[in-house]
Amino acid sequence: xxxxxxxxxxxxxVFGGFVLSGGHVGALFQPLxxxxxxxxxxxAFLVGNNTKAIKATLKALPxxxxxxxxxxxxxxxxxxxxxxxxxx
Numbered sequence: 001x002x003x004x005x006x007x008x009x010x011x012x013x014v015f016g017g018f019v020l021s022g023g024h025v026g027a028l029f030q031p032l033x034x035x036x037x038x039x040x041x042x043x044a045f046l047v048g049n050n051t052k053a054i055k056a057t058l059k060a061l062p063x064x065x066x067x068x069x070x071x072x073x074x075x076x077x078x079x080x081x082x083x084x085x086x087x088x
Contacts, residue, residue: 015028045057
């Protein structure tokens with residue numbers, strides 16, 4: 001959930017700052033430019049890493065999209081364990 005909030009903050013800051021400085025949002029949406037930048041980034045990643053690192057990265061990508069293993073119950077139990085005892 002925090003990842004989504006983070007993305008919203010980043011996108012709002014970038015687009016909001018661009019619009020407030022007088023830019024038109026339509027100018028930011030350039031599909032061919034995104035293709036060039038994305039392709040350059042993917043190519044640089046392939047050139048800059050060995051096969052083992054590329055395979056490990058591709059294997060780890062699905063874990064980025066699934067939920068966290070840390071739950072609210074886990075945090076609450078941790079807080080309960082580390083709660084200081086009161087002196088009488």
